[in-house]
Amino acid sequence: MVGMMGAGKTAVGRALALRLGVPFLDSDHEIEEAANMTIPEIFARDGEAFFRQKESQVIERLLDEARGVLSTGGGAFLSEANRKMISEKGVSVWLNADLEVLWNRVRHRDHRPLLRTADPHATLKALYEARVPLYAKADLVVHSDAQTSIEGMVDRVLEGLETRPDVLEPVTGA
Numbered sequence: 001m002v003g004m005m006g007a008g009k010t011a012v013g014r015a016l017a018l019r020l021g022v023p024f025l026d027s028d029h030e031i032e033e034a035a036n037m038t039i040p041e042i043f044a045r046d047g048e049a050f051f052r053q054k055e056s057q058v059i060e061r062l063l064d065e066a067r068g069v070l071s072t073g074g075g076a077f078l079s080e081a082n083r084k085m086i087s088e089k090g091v092s093v094w095l096n097a098d099l100e101v102l103w104n105r106v107r108h109r110d111h112r113p114l115l116r117t118a119d120p121h122a123t124l125k126a127l128y129e130a131r132v133p134l135y136a137k138a139d140l141v142v143h144s145d146a147q148t149s150i151e152g153m154v155d156r157v158l159e160g161l162e163t164r165p166d167v168l169e170p171v172t173g174a
């Protein structure tokens with residue numbers, strides 16, 4: 001799962017894994033566990049570049065660790081090296097939500113260090129505009145709107161994956 005903060009990578013990824021009966025992995029969560037620190041703490045103490053280095057290492061490990069659903073952090077798919085690893089080992093799914101949908105999902109939460117700015121809406125917009133061309137490199141694009149529930153998103157992802165039966169075959173036994 002790739003896409004912006006608030007796109008639903010964690011929420012939809014977890015529900016998708018449950019539906020498929022496969023492991024769910026989340027790179028943000030794994031980084032926090034390994035460091036025994038929260039992401040804001042890592043950004044504050046070690047900086048974003050350090051976080052990105054750890055993120056790449058964790059993604060490489062998780063891609064090898066289990067066959068399942070991997071939700072990445074919002075910035076992970078911006079790195080060409082990460083995109084290459086992901087495309088070699090799996091299928092990337094961009095959860096694409098409009099800016100206002102994203103904003104409504106992230107505005108009340110304070111655990112995203114990149115949004116701790118004087119004008120977080122403007123920051124989110126700038127990140128969104130800069131990142132869309134890179135997220136668009138994903139194998140599959142699934143649109144997320146304000147009306148579609150998490151389970152509805154899982155349905156959409158599974159529909160999209162029908163074009164990639166190789167991805168689901170070992171899981172469903174089809």
Ligand SMILES: Nc1ncnc2c1ncn2[C@@H]1O[C@H](COP(=O)(O)OP(=O)(O)OP(=O)(O)O)[C@@H](O)[C@H]1O
Nearest residue numbers: 004005006007008009010011073074105148149150
């Ligand atoms: N389709 C949806 N319908 C309703 N709520 C949703 C939907 N998708 C996500 N949410 C909610 O929006 C919030 C943000 O979602 P989530 O944490 O999954 O985003 P994320 O893409 O993992 O973000 P990050 O990159 O910061 O980890 C959560 O509270 C989640 O439950």
Ligand SMILES: O=C(O)C1=C[C@@H](O)[C@@H](O)[C@H](O)C1
Nearest residue numbers: 005028039073074075112113
């Ligand atoms: O969009 C981003 O760059 C980020 C999103 C989160 O998932 C975390 O990985 C971190 O807050 C950075």
Ligand SMILES: [Mg+2]
Nearest residue numbers: 009010028071
């Ligand atoms: Mg997440």
